[in-house]
Amino acid sequence: MRTVLIIGIGAGNPDYLTVQAIEAMNRADVFFIPDKGREKAALRRLREDILARFMRRPGYRTVELPIPQRSQETTDYRASVDAWHAKLENIHRNMLESELPDGQTAAFLVWGDPTLYDSTMRIVEAIRAKGFALDYEVIPGISAVQALAARHRVPLNRIAEPVLITTGRRMGDDGFPDGLDNAVVMLDGERAFEKVDPAGVEIWWGAYLGTPDEILMSGKLADIGGEIGGVRDRARQQHGWIMDTYLLRRIGKP
Numbered sequence: 001m002r003t004v005l006i007i008g009i010g011a012g013n014p015d016y017l018t019v020q021a022i023e024a025m026n027r028a029d030v031f032f033i034p035d036k037g038r039e040k041a042a043l044r045r046l047r048e049d050i051l052a053r054f055m056r057r058p059g060y061r062t063v064e065l066p067i068p069q070r071s072q073e074t075t076d077y078r079a080s081v082d083a084w085h086a087k088l089e090n091i092h093r094n095m096l097e098s099e100l101p102d103g104q105t106a107a108f109l110v111w112g113d114p115t116l117y118d119s120t121m122r123i124v125e126a127i128r129a130k131g132f133a134l135d136y137e138v139i140p141g142i143s144a145v146q147a148l149a150a151r152h153r154v155p156l157n158r159i160a161e162p163v164l165i166t167t168g169r170r171m172g173d174d175g176f177p178d179g180l181d182n183a184v185v186m187l188d189g190e191r192a193f194e195k196v197d198p199a200g201v202e203i204w205w206g207a208y209l210g211t212p213d214e215i216l217m218s219g220k221l222a223d224i225g226g227e228i229g230g231v232r233d234r235a236r237q238q239h240g241w242i243m244d245t246y247l248l249r250r251i252g253k254p
């Protein structure tokens with residue numbers, strides 16, 4: 001039987017790695033390292049640094065996993081994601097077939113936590129569902145959501161309140177849903193916070209969390225939304241890419 005370990009490595013700081021993640025890494029014969037092109041080179045380097053720092057076991061292999069860009073041509077977002085997932089599934093399956101001999105263990109080092117806005121579990125399940133025999137385990141990691149809250153020293157919820165985790169696209173299209181006071185926004189390519197009615201809303205924003213380039217800003221959305229937008233644009237230009245996450249909260253309650 002082939003075994004696959006889907007290991008959350010935390011969102012940016014190698015110190016976010018858990019003991020369980022380090023132990024799992026040291027069971028792996030081969031690591032599949034996603035290559036998402038130039039803008040994500042920094043993320044690939046972090047994975048390589050993690051291996052260099054935490055692997056006690058000699059003789060492991062690393063194999064680059066070429067990750068295609070999702071097509072931006074279609075206006076049907078769902079269709080383009082489905083087509084992209086089908087491509088990813090093929091690439092993963094071919095890699096597992098050619099690079100993971102029966103009886104060996106492969107690891108995917110997944111950014112943040114594998115259960116949050118990540119396709120690896122879905123892809124591995126889809127490959128298994130088509131009859132490819134493999135067993136797999138999931139090791140949780142510190143997501144950008146937890147990193148954001150800890151770095152700002154802000155709880156995600158006030159007492160007994162729910163928290164929504166959503167995407168920039170949904171927040172931009174649908175707005176801050178009625179009846180909810182706390183929302184964490186991820187995968188925001190378009191500064192969705194600028195589309196939210198800022199009256200009575202506070203924001204805690206973080207970019208490049210856990211890395212030496214980390215930026216943290218917080219305050220009333222009406223006061224600092226524009227400033228965050230400017231900082232975000234300049235940082236994106238300087239680095240060539242950006243990853244940011246933010247918490248929005250309706251204030252005026254204890």
Ligand SMILES: C[S@@+](CC[C@H](N)C(=O)[O-])C[C@H]1O[C@@H](n2cnc3c(N)ncnc32)[C@H](O)[C@@H]1O
Pocket residue numbers: 011012110111112113114115116117118142143144145185186187188206207208209210211243244245
């Ligand atoms: C594909 S999702 C992956 C989420 C990841 N699985 C997690 O648990 O954090 C990528 C999004 O996560 C957020 N993100 C991940 N790492 C981050 C970081 N270091 N700083 C800020 N946001 C981050 C951003 O919203 C980014 O668009």
